Amino acid sequence: SGELYCSLPNPRNVHFESINMKNVLHWSAPEGTGDGVFYKVKYAVYGVGKWIRKPECRNINRTWCDLSSETSDYEEQYYASVKAFLNGTCSDWMETTRFNPLTDTKIDPPMVSVSSTDRSISIILTAPEKWKSSPEEESISLLQVYPGLQYNVSVLNKKTKKRWFFSISNNTLIVPWLEPGTAYCVSAQIHVTTPILDSGFSKEHCITTLKDK
Amino acid sequence: LSMTEIRAGFTAIKANIQSRDPIRTLSILSHPHSLHKVKSADRCCITHQLFTFYVDKVFKHCRTEDSFVNRKISSIANSFLSARRKLGQCREQNNCMCGEESTEKFKQILANYEGLNVTSAAMKSLGELDILLDWMEKAR
Numbered sequence: 001s002g003e004l005y006c007s008l009p010n011p012r013n014v015h016f017e018s019i020n021m022k023n024v025l026h027w028s029a030p031e032g033t034g035d036g037v038f039y040k041v042k043y044a045v046y047g048v049g050k051w052i053r054k055p056e057c058r059n060i061n062r063t064w065c066d067l068s069s070e071t072s073d074y075e076e077q078y079y080a081s082v083k084a085f086l087n088g089t090c091s092d093w094m095e096t097t098r099f100n101p102l103t104d105t106k107i108d109p110p111m112v113s114v115s116s117t118d119r120s121i122s123i124i125l126t127a128p129e130k131w132k133s134s135p136e137e138e139s140i141s142l143l144q145v146y147p148g149l150q151y152n153v154s155v156l157n158k159k160t161k162k163r164w165f166f167s168i169s170n171n172t173l174i175v176p177w178l179e180p181g182t183a184y185c186v187s188a189q190i191h192v193t194t195p196i197l198d199s200g201f202s203k204e205h206c207i208t209t210l211k212d213k
Numbered sequence: 214l215s216m217t218e219i220r221a222g223f224t225a226i227k228a229n230i231q232s233r234d235p236i237r238t239l240s241i242l243s244h245p246h247s248l249h250k251v252k253s254a255d256r257c258c259i260t261h262q263l264f265t266f267y268v269d270k271v272f273k274h275c276r277t278e279d280s281f282v283n284r285k286i287s288s289i290a291n292s293f294l295s296a297r298r299k300l301g302q303c304r305e306q307n308n309c310m311c312g313e314e315s316t317e318k319f320k321q322i323l324a325n326y327e328g329l330n331v332t333s334a335a336m337k338s339l340g341e342l343d344i345l346l347d348w349m350e351k352a353r
Contacts, residue, residue: 047240075249077344079237098231098340102347103224148350194216194350195343196224 008091011039011082015096016067018105020142022131023071025057025080026064030091038085041065046077046098059085069133074101074145103195107142109202110151110171110188118180118210123173125151125188143171148193154201158183167191180212216350219292222285223342229282230275231340234333241325241338246318248348255315256352261304262311262319263345264297267338270326274335286339 009030017026029037041057044050057065071078078099084091111126127149130140143149153166155175159182166173178184185206190199242248242263251259272290277283303309326334 044237046237047244049238075247075347076243097228098237100343100347103343194220195346196217196220 006083006090006092008084008086008089009033010091010094011063011084012094014080014082014094016071016078016080016099016104018099018101020108020128020131021068021072021074021101021105021145022066023068023099023101023105024064024066025082025096027082027094029063030084030086033084033086035061036086037061039063039065040083040085041067041080042093043067043070043078043080046079051081068131071099071101072131072133077101102145103197105197107190107192107197107199109199110190112186112188112202112205114186114205114207116184116207116209118212119178120174120176121155121178121184121186121207121209123153123155123175123186123188125153125171125173127171127190142190146192146195146197150191150193152189152191152201154187154189156185156187156204158185158206178209180209183208215292216346219289219342220346222289222292223346226282226285227340227343229277229279230336233277234337234340236329236333236337239325239328239337240341240344241322241334242341242344244325246321248318248344249351251318251348251352252312252314253352254310255312255318257300257303257309258311259315259318260349261297261300261309262315263322264293264300266319266322266326267293267342267345268297271335271338274331275339289342 009032011030012028014027017024025041038059038061041054042051043054054065067080079095081093081095083093108128113124115122127141127143130142130145132139150167150169153173154163156163183206185204187201187204189201272286275286300309326338
């Protein structure tokens with residue numbers, strides 16, 4: 001392909017970082033190189049014979065490249081590769097391991113909204129959406145992507161420090177038999193049973209039950 | 214069939230197994246036909262055929278020099294064996310009919326497999342277990 005003789009050290013640690021299927025290729029600069037290194041990126045669908053260049057990541061000097069659009073079909077798996085250039089010489093192409101968007105993404109915590117009566121609190125949970133290329137594009141909840149998606153919910157009585165854990169499949173939870181006029185803090189996590197994926201816990205949402213009537 | 218157990222076993226060895234498959238341009242299960250295009254009526258039959266394929270043609274050719282990996286492979290294989298037995302019972306009760314499309318699709322999978330030497334084909338098939346699991350979980 002008319003490439004130069006490549007004696008430059010290779011880019012290192014070429015890997016995908018994925019959150020809610022926003023799939024970004026990252027790498028580290030070749031060892032011992034300072035500024036002035038440029039990179040090219042290409043990707044391939046596993047099982048299909050050709051590499052595809054990513055024009056927006058041609059001759060870039062940053063060490064990441066957003067391949068979310070190119071890897072948005074999560075029924076496929078992918079490889080990506082990076083080549084470095086400096087002062088007329090280049091490195092080899094350095095490939096990722098096989099990337100499976102469905103199992104290799106990380107999931108954000110759910111959104112939590114809480115309301116209360118005097119003796120109960122109601123919790124509504126919303127799973128994050130799959131990454132999309134533009135706001136006009138149809139939103140796909142990760143609930144549609146992972147049918148086995150569940151929520152783990154923690155409820156803390158701020159006064160007694162007593163904590164309850166609930167594991168639910170639907171997105172609403174009512175916690176009854178609570179004390180009036182008491183502050184409770186709620187935090188929730190997404191748990192996908194298979195493939196095995198867990199989000200972190202959301203930040204705490206605190207609410208005080210109404211005083212006794 | 215504990216998909217979670219199989220999935221956990223495979224996840225533990227996925228990087229190791231896939232690193233032994235240097236052929237990026239060929240797939241056993243996903244190209245040219247994707248499992249995700251299988252009609253629901255054919256799903257049971259394709260699943261039974263694939264379990265038979267893995268038990269008869271894949272696991273036995275996947276020995277490695279790593280005892281941890283070998284243990285995981287044999288536990289996955291045992292799960293497949295019991296799953297195939299259960300699916301076999303479905304077939305006996307005529308609940309798992311094979312249509313023309315699933316027969317064609319399975320032929321293509323076998324052709325992909327036979328296009329490589331046995332060890333490469335078996336290791337590639339094992340490395341594609343997540344393709345099978347993803348499809349089965351989605352279809353559930």
